[in-house]
Every structure is written in C-alpha cells, then in structure tokens.
Amino acid sequence: MxxxxxxxxxxxxxxxxxxxxxxxxxxxxxxxxDVIAEIETDKATMEVxxxxxxxxxxxxxxxxxxxxxxxTPIATILADGESAADLAKAPAPxxxxxxxxxPAAAKAEAPAPKAAPAPQAVAEPDPEVPAGTEMVxxxxxxxxxxxxxxxxxxxxxxxxxxxxxxxxxxxxxxxxGLLQEFGAKRVIDTPITEHGFAGIGVGAAxxxxxxIVEFMTFNFAMQAIDQIINSAAKTLYMSGGQMGCSIVxxxxxxxxxxxxxxxxxxxxxxYSNVPGLKxxxxxxxxxxxxxxxxAIRDPNPVIFLENEMLxxxxxxxxxxDDFVIPIGKARIVRxxxxxxxxxxxxxxxYALKAADELAKDGIEAEVIDxxxxxxxxxxxxxxxxxxxGRAVTVEEGWAQSGVGAEIAARIMEHAFDYLDAPVARVSGxxxxxxxxxxxxxxxxxxxxxxxxxxxxxxxx
Amino acid sequence: xxxxKKAAASTAQDKTDGGSPPEFTREQELxxxxxxxxxRRFEEKAGQLYGMGAIGGFCHLYIGQEAVVVxxxxxxxxxxxxxxxxRDHGHMLATGMEANGVMAELTGRRGGYSKxxxxxxxxxxxxxxxxxxxxxxxxxxxxxxxxxxxxxxxDNDNVSVTYFGDGAANQGQVYESFNMAELWKLxxxxxxxxxxxxxxxxxxxxxxxxxxSKRGASFNIPGQQxxxxxxxxxxxxxxxxxxxxxxxxxPFILEMxxxxxRGHSMSDPAKYRTREEVEKVRHDQDPIEQVRNRxxxxxxxxxxxxxxxxxxxxxxxxxxxxxxxxxxxxxxELWTDIYR
Numbered sequence: 001m002x003x004x005x006x007x008x009x010x011x012x013x014x015x016x017x018x019x020x021x022x023x024x025x026x027x028x029x030x031x032x033x034d035v036i037a038e039i040e041t042d043k044a045t046m047e048v049x050x051x052x053x054x055x056x057x058x059x060x061x062x063x064x065x066x067x068x069x070x071x072t073p074i075a076t077i078l079a080d081g082e083s084a085a086d087l088a089k090a091p092a093p094x095x096x097x098x099x100x101x102x103p104a105a106a107k108a109e110a111p112a113p114k115a116a117p118a119p120q121a122v123a124e125p126d127p128e129v130p131a132g133t134e135m136v137x138x139x140x141x142x143x144x145x146x147x148x149x150x151x152x153x154x155x156x157x158x159x160x161x162x163x164x165x166x167x168x169x170x171x172x173x174x175x176x177g178l179l180q181e182f183g184a185k186r187v188i189d190t191p192i193t194e195h196g197f198a199g200i201g202v203g204a205a206x207x208x209x210x211x212i213v214e215f216m217t218f219n220f221a222m223q224a225i226d227q228i229i230n231s232a233a234k235t236l237y238m239s240g241g242q243m244g245c246s247i248v249x250x251x252x253x254x255x256x257x258x259x260x261x262x263x264x265x266x267x268x269x270x271y272s273n274v275p276g277l278k279x280x281x282x283x284x285x286x287x288x289x290x291x292x293x294x295a296i297r298d299p300n301p302v303i304f305l306e307n308e309m310l311x312x313x314x315x316x317x318x319x320x321d322d323f324v325i326p327i328g329k330a331r332i333v334r335x336x337x338x339x340x341x342x343x344x345x346x347x348x349x350y351a352l353k354a355a356d357e358l359a360k361d362g363i364e365a366e367v368i369d370x371x372x373x374x375x376x377x378x379x380x381x382x383x384x385x386x387x388x389g390r391a392v393t394v395e396e397g398w399a400q401s402g403v404g405a406e407i408a409a410r411i412m413e414h415a416f417d418y419l420d421a422p423v424a425r426v427s428g429x430x431x432x433x434x435x436x437x438x439x440x441x442x443x444x445x446x447x448x449x450x451x452x453x454x455x456x457x458x459x460x
Numbered sequence: 461x462x463x464x465k466k467a468a469a470s471t472a473q474d475k476t477d478g479g480s481p482p483e484f485t486r487e488q489e490l491x492x493x494x495x496x497x498x499x500r501r502f503e504e505k506a507g508q509l510y511g512m513g514a515i516g517g518f519c520h521l522y523i524g525q526e527a528v529v530v531x532x533x534x535x536x537x538x539x540x541x542x543x544x545x546x547r548d549h550g551h552m553l554a555t556g557m558e559a560n561g562v563m564a565e566l567t568g569r570r571g572g573y574s575k576x577x578x579x580x581x582x583x584x585x586x587x588x589x590x591x592x593x594x595x596x597x598x599x600x601x602x603x604x605x606x607x608x609x610x611x612x613x614x615d616n617d618n619v620s621v622t623y624f625g626d627g628a629a630n631q632g633q634v635y636e637s638f639n640m641a642e643l644w645k646l647x648x649x650x651x652x653x654x655x656x657x658x659x660x661x662x663x664x665x666x667x668x669x670x671x672x673s674k675r676g677a678s679f680n681i682p683g684q685q686x687x688x689x690x691x692x693x694x695x696x697x698x699x700x701x702x703x704x705x706x707x708x709x710x711p712f713i714l715e716m717x718x719x720x721x722r723g724h725s726m727s728d729p730a731k732y733r734t735r736e737e738v739e740k741v742r743h744d745q746d747p748i749e750q751v752r753n754r755x756x757x758x759x760x761x762x763x764x765x766x767x768x769x770x771x772x773x774x775x776x777x778x779x780x781x782x783x784x785x786x787x788x789x790x791x792x793e794l795w796t797d798i799y800r
Contacts, residue, residue: 196602196636203606230596238582240575241797275798299800
C-alpha cells in the first residue's frame with residue numbers, strides 16, 4: 001500500500017505551515033534522506049527529508065499552499081512494484097483544521113502539537129487607542145519585532161543582544177530582519193553565556209546605553225539572575241539614585257509545549273517579588289507592542305515576559321506612529337458583574353475561554369488582563385471586586401508564593417468587606433512540568449478549572 | 461592579529477624579573493606617596509571607627525594594596541572607568557572621590573556617596589567614572605566588561621579598568637566575560653589583585669593555575685604579572701595595557717602581586733597565616749615605604765614628607781568628624797531611589 005507523507009511538526013509549538021516548494025516531482029525516485037520539500041513555519045523555512053524509499057506517487061498538497069495543518073497527508077510514496085493505480089488504495093487526502101490535530105492522532109514521527117487556545121474576541125475597547133484608529137493584523141512575533149525596530153530607529157543607544165538574535169534571525173524569529181536594518185553593531189549575537197552577557201548588558205546600561213537583552217527562554221535567565229537582581233534592580237538604590245540602568249530583559253517565559261520541566265517554568269512571581277524591577281507580561285498583540293516600546297523607554301530595568309505559545313497568534317495592532325502603552329495599567333478586557341477573573345499573559349486564554357463558557361450559564365465574568373505584574377494595578381482589581389464581590393486568579397505558574405496569592409492578599413487588604421466568597425486561585429499544579437502530553441495538560445490550568453472556580457465562588 | 465598578541469603575552473612574563481621599572485619624576489613620586497598615604501590613613505581611621513561601632517556591617521580594608529590603585533590611576537586618563545568588588549575604599553579615593561563622602565557612607569549618613577543606603581561595599585560616582593563597589597564576588601567583571609562594551613559601542617577612547625581579586629578569578633562569569641571581551645575586542649584592563657588569600661583560603665588551596673596572568677590564555681588575552689607593591693611597576697604595566705586597549709587590540713590582564721595586611725574583613729581572626737608572614741611583607745615590601753625611601757634618597761626633606769603626612773591626616777580626620785556628625789538619612793529616604 002502506498003505510504004503517506006504527512007505534514008511534519010518542525011517545532012514543539014508548530015500547528016501548521018506553508019508548503020512553499022516541492023523539490024521532487026511525481027514519478028521521481030526517492031531515497032531515505034532525500035530532501036523532498038521546503039516548508040515555511042512561523043519561525044523558519046525548513047527542509048523535509050524523506051524517511052521512506054520508493055517513487056513519489058502523488059503530490060497531494062501543491063506547492064504554495066498556506067496553513068497546512070500538521071499531520072495532513074501531503075504526498076504518497078509508492079513502494080517497489082506499486083503503480084499509480086495503487087494510489088486509490090491510499091486514504092483520501094483531507095485538509096485538517098489546526099485545532100483538530102489531536103495528540104492521539106499524531107503519528108510517531110511527528111511530535112504532537114498542543115492545541116493552542118483560539119484567539120479571543122475582545123469585548124472592551126482599549127482606552128489607549130483613539131476611536132477610529134486604523135488597525136493592522138499582526139502576529140505577536142511581528143508586533144515585538146516592530147516595537148524593537150521602532151525604538152532602535154528612534155534612539156541610537158538602544159541595541160539588542162542575545163543568543164541567535166542576529167544572523168539566525170532569532171531562535172523564535174522575534175528579531176527577524178533587525179540585523180539587516182541595524183547592522184551587527186546594534187544586533188549582537190552572544191555566545192551561550194547568560195550570566196556573562198546579562199552582566200555586560202547591565203554594565204553598558206550603567207553608562208546610559210539601553211540594551212534589550214534577549215534570553216532564549218527565561219529558564220536560561222536563572223543563570224543570570226544574580227546580575228538581574230543584584231546588579232540591575234538594586235544599583236539605583238545602593239547608589240543613592242546616582243546610577244540606575246535602563247535595560248529590558250525579554251524572552252519567552254513559562255510553558256511552551258512538550259519541553260518538560262527545565263524549559264517550562266513561569267517566573268512571574270520570582271521577578272515580581274523584587275523592588276527595583278518592573279515586570280510586564282502581556283497577552284494581546286497590541287499590548288505586546290505598546291508595552292515593549294514602553295519598556296525600552298523606561299529608565300528602569302524591565303523584565304518583559306513573553307509566551308512562546310502566543311508568538312504565532314495574531315491580533316489587531318493600532319496603526320499609529322508611536323503606540324506606547326504605559327507600564328502599570330491593567331485592562332478590563334471583558335466586563336461583567338458576577339465574578340472578576342484576573343490573569344495575564346497566556347493565563348488570559350483560559351480566562352477568556354472560561355468567560356465564554358460561564359456566559360452560557362448566565363454568569364457574567366469581568367476579565368482583567370493585568371499586563372504588568374510590578375507595579376501591580378491594584379486599583380483596577382479592587383474596583384472590579386467591589387462591583388462583583390468575587391474573584392478568581394488564573395496563572396500558569398505555581399500557586400505557592402505565586403502572583404495569584406499576592407492578588408488575593410491585596411483583595412483581602414483593600415476589599416475584604418466587599419467579598420462574598422473567598423478568592424479562588426487557578427494555577428499550574430505543584431509539580432515540575434511533565435513531558436507526557438496527557439500529564440502536561442493536567443499540570444497546566446484549563447478553562448474548565450477556571451469555570452469551576454468561578455462557579456464555586458458564585459456558589460453555583 | 462595573533463602574532464603581536466603572543467609577543468605581548470610572552471614578554472609580559474619577563475617583566476617582573478626584568479630589573480627596575482622606569483623611574484618616576486619627583487612630582488610623580490610625591491603624588492604617589494600622597495595618594496597612597498591618603499588611602500592608608502583613611503583605612504586605618506575606618507578600622508578605628510569600626511571598632512568604635514560607628515561603622516557597621518562589613519568593612520574590608522585595603523591596607524597594603526595601595527600601590528595597585530594609585531599606580532593604575534596614574535596610567536589612566538579622564539573618562540576611563542573604574543569598577544571593583546567590595547574592597548573598594550582605596551579605589552574610590554584614587555579616582556578622586558571625596559574622603560568625606562566615602563567615610564560618611566561607611567557610617568551610613570546622608571552625606572555619604574549613596575546617601576547612606578549603600579554602605580562600604582556599594583558606592584558610586586558618575587562624575588569620577590567610578591561604577592562601584594559591588595558586593596557579589598565576580599559580578600563586577602561582567603559589569604566592567606559591559607562598561608568596555610559601551611566604550612566600544614560609542615567608539616570613544618575610554619578604557620574600563622575592572623578590578624577583582626584572586627578569589628573572584630575563580631568565578632565562572634569571569635571567563636564568560638573574558639571570552640566576549642576578546643571576541644569583540646573590548647577595551648578592558650582586567651586587574652587581578654592577587655593578595656594571596658581569598659578570605660581565608662590561600663591561592664594554592666583554591667587555584668589550579670596560580671599564575672593569574674595566564675588566566676586569559678585560552679581566550680588569547682595577553683597577561684602580565686606585576687609587582688603590585690611597587691607603584692612604578694604598576695603604572696608602567698598600566699600604561700602598556702591601556703595603550704593596548706586604546707589601540708583596539710582588546711582586553712589585557714594584569715596580575716598585581718600584592719598583599720593585604722589586615723584581615724579579609726573586620727571580623728577575620730586571620731588564623732590562616734602567621735604574624736611573621738605579614739610582618740615580613742610590611743618590612744620588606746611596603747609600597748609607601750618604598751616611595752618614601754626613594755624620596756629621602758633623592759634628598760627630599762623629612763620636613764616636606766611630614767607636610768604631606770599632615771595634609772593627609774587632616775583630610776582623614778575631617779572626614780571622620782564629618783561622618784560621625786552628619787545626620788542619618790531622613791526616614792523618607794527609605795522609599796526613594798527604587799525607581800526613577
């Protein structure tokens with residue numbers, strides 16, 4: 001029976017890709033290891049090698065096809081003795097939707113993609129955006145790149161350094177094109193040496209330069225955390241205000257997909273614990289752009305926590321010459337009167353999905369995207385809780401000493417008398433992140449858990 | 461590119477055995493004497509104030525090592541940056557920071573360089589290009605490399621002088637910094653102040669490679685061992701290293717062979733070495749006595765030297781007086797300088 005060639009997953013978070021080119025024609029002989037096609041993912045263009053031998057029987061997905069879901073059959077290979085007539089025996093090709101690519105259905109050779117939360121409709125208009133502003137649809141990856149490029153055009157003291165930020169165009173393609181526009185002096189590939197280059201960045205910032213230090217993930221920034229906290233966060237205070245540093249530490253934080261315990265930690269609570277740091281963790285594309293621009297301009301060290309799962313997500317970004325969102329302001333993304341759900345970064349995807357579900361049961365949730373964790377916009381939280389009397393926090397990180405615990409404490413301090421139920425926390429489970437797909441799913445929060453918690457505080 | 465580097469690295473080794481360093485002019489000798497004396501008297505006074513309880517926490521004295529910072533400073537030009545670890549009082553005075561401000565910081569008063577919020581280990585002066593004062597052993601090496609990065613980025617002629625000890629030389633980030641400094645040809649002089657003991661651990665008990673000038677060898681960074689008790693040798697080495705950096709050739713390592721007379725900190729019982737060892741260095745190699753003896757041999761009068769002594773004592777006494785009478789910071793200062 002002819003062998004099906006499936007659209008491969010080329011990264012842990014890839015859900016679909018563009019079939020940009022076929023390098024073999026129908027009828028050509030294929031040996032194991034031959035490059036048969038080129039596939040463009042949201043991160044890079046990759047070559048697809050054949051793992052089976054035979055003759056390329058039929059190309060099922062023509063070149064130039066965009067958004068081919070992982071595991072979609074893209075071609076068939078005929079084994080020796082088989083002919084085109086045998087093609088009929090192969091299952092009919094079927095373009096699968098990205099969302100339906102369930103892990104259980106994945107073939108052994110393709111890493112299972114994790115179903116990503118669907119982009120959510122935003123109910124409340126963004127007060128930072130003037131009415132009637134033209135919007136452009138961008139991925140979060142592009143929004144981040146544009147924010148850096150705009151700030152680098154504006155200020156010659158801004159530069160980017162990190163692993164693979166220049167020639168490789170970014171490990172997650174976030175810095176794509178920056179080297180070409182700004183040159184190697186301002187877009188600097190570092191060796192794999194987090195502690196060292198974080199310190200170099202801080203030292204450069206002490207002289208007035210404005211480095212953007214990219215960590216390939218914040219998991220690796222643990223090697224550099226001494227420089228981030230002891231040198232960057234504390235120097236202004238220790239110098240009596242003489243010497244601070246304007247620096248942004250940015251990169252993906254928290255769980256990606258199937259990368260297990262050492263690559264999946266959420267550092268929100270770690271950094272938000274430290275005076276002297278500002279900590280930003282946006283969710284929407286517009287916020288990613290506006291807040292990164294604000295972070296680069298901020299005279300203080302800013303930890304800018306991104307989420308790999310969101311990089312490929314698209315959103316509406318205002319087409320403004322200079323779109324900057326102030327650090328420290330939460331945003332009510334959906335208004336409601338029965339329960340307040342507070343989250344940030346990818347936690348918002350569970351929160352918003354849960355709000356949709358709750359609405360079906362007649363519970364109107366008010367969803368707050370914190371966007372900034374330090375300084376925390378306590379006022380927006382408290383005002384909402386005064387209205388709803390109930391609150392649920394949602395975070396991917398661990399509950400103990402987590403940001404949710406801090407929010408709960410602030411609600412208790414400032415709105416205790418308004419509470420009709422104890423604050424509930426939904427969080428990552430108190431375990432290192434497991435690898436197995438089912439366990440990973442269990443370890444992360446879910447919309448269902450948020451729904452359950454919201455119903456519990458509503459006594460429903 | 462490799463050839464001149466190698467040459468520098470190999471001639472470097474011969475420097476310590478290569479006879480006397482270039483002579484100082486009388487003015488240079490007098491300046492070196494005065495600046496070293498200021499540090500010594502200041503540190504003695506700080507030790508005294510610590511004993512009286514006027515200075516709290518940690519206090520690491522620089523007595524014995526004065527020739528290193530004074531000689532290096534004589535090799536620098538305005539705009540060059542200095543950064544060091546926690547044994548930093550000498551470095552600050554050498555860069556021209558006021559004794560009053562340093563001493564008042566030691567006593568935690570509002571007139572201190574950090575308004576009393578930094579203390580002994582954390583002081584800075586933007587004006588004097590002194591970038592701290594860092595309490596985490598080795599952290600200043602990456603930061604100092606960052607200062608050099610900024611010089612390179614701005615394409616100015618400044619050099620970062622990054623001091624650290626034989627103890628810090630074993631920290632991992634030192635080598636991360638070495639690698640990037642040479643890779644990017646950053647203008648940084650790494651001054652390793654080898655005072656033979658990392659707190660209570662002698663170099664031989666902690667270091668597989670005890671020749672610190674060779675610590676950059678695997679990165680192709682040239683290095684030189686220097687008699688850190690002879691201010692002239694320090695300046696000569698500093699001149700050479702600074703010229704190397706300013707010529708765009710990248711970093712340079714100077715191992716300063718020096719000695720600290722006092723304990724690691726004020727609470728160090730110093731059981732790891734003998735009193736005789738300390739006395740022998742003091743007697744044979746004291747950096748200040750060396751200069752004083754040369755000046756006397758050159759017929760400078762005792763009177764003139766005493767005048768320098770008196771001037772220095774006056775500065776130090778005034779600083780001690782200021783530091784004990786200046787008010788503590790206002791309580792409101794607790795909440796300032798966290799963000800700007």
